[in-house]
Amino acid sequence: MPYTSAFALVRNGAREILLVLREDGQRWTLPGGSLLKGEIPRVGVTRITQLKTGVEIAVSKMIGVFAHVEHEGLCVAYFADPIGGTMLDSMPPMVSDYRYFDVREIVQMGSAVYNAQQRIIVDALLARRRGIEFPLEAQFTLPTRQEWENVITVLKA
Numbered sequence: 001m002p003y004t005s006a007f008a009l010v011r012n013g014a015r016e017i018l019l020v021l022r023e024d025g026q027r028w029t030l031p032g033g034s035l036l037k038g039e040i041p042r043v044g045v046t047r048i049t050q051l052k053t054g055v056e057i058a059v060s061k062m063i064g065v066f067a068h069v070e071h072e073g074l075c076v077a078y079f080a081d082p083i084g085g086t087m088l089d090s091m092p093p094m095v096s097d098y099r100y101f102d103v104r105e106i107v108q109m110g111s112a113v114y115n116a117q118q119r120i121i122v123d124a125l126l127a128r129r130r131g132i133e134f135p136l137e138a139q140f141t142l143p144t145r146q147e148w149e150n151v152i153t154v155l156k157a
């Protein structure tokens with residue numbers, strides 16, 4: 001059955017990216033997930049991020065809409081900033097861990113981060129630096145090593 005999900009690329013003051021370790025797949029993902037019936041994606045990703053991590057976010061801009069062919073669904077991705085809340089002391093259901101990572105750490109994690117989430121991170125960071133207009137429209141594909149190296153290069157600039 002088709003579904004809609006929403007995810008947030010949340011960066012702290014050190015420019016690290018917030019990731020959540022899913023208990024069911026034991027892989028890292030951006031905070032977010034499936035939306036409730038009739039839920040607006042921007043509202044849903046804010047709700048889910050706080051539920052899974054305790055971090056309150058302010059959604060700033062849509063990154064894009066991504067087709068998730070494997071699951072026959074759409075994913076809406078946003079840039080967001082942490083504005084409050086505190087990281088939870090205990091893990092909510094379906095979450096094993098959550099924390100901020102430097103982009104270089106995410107590159108080293110490889111397949112420990114869902115392919116779709118890697119695509120959102122790479123496209124968002126490269127497009128922002130290159131002045132490409134948002135929102136993007138794309139299909140989820142695994143980023144190449146060269147794309148990750150480009151991300152690291154533009155972040156150094």
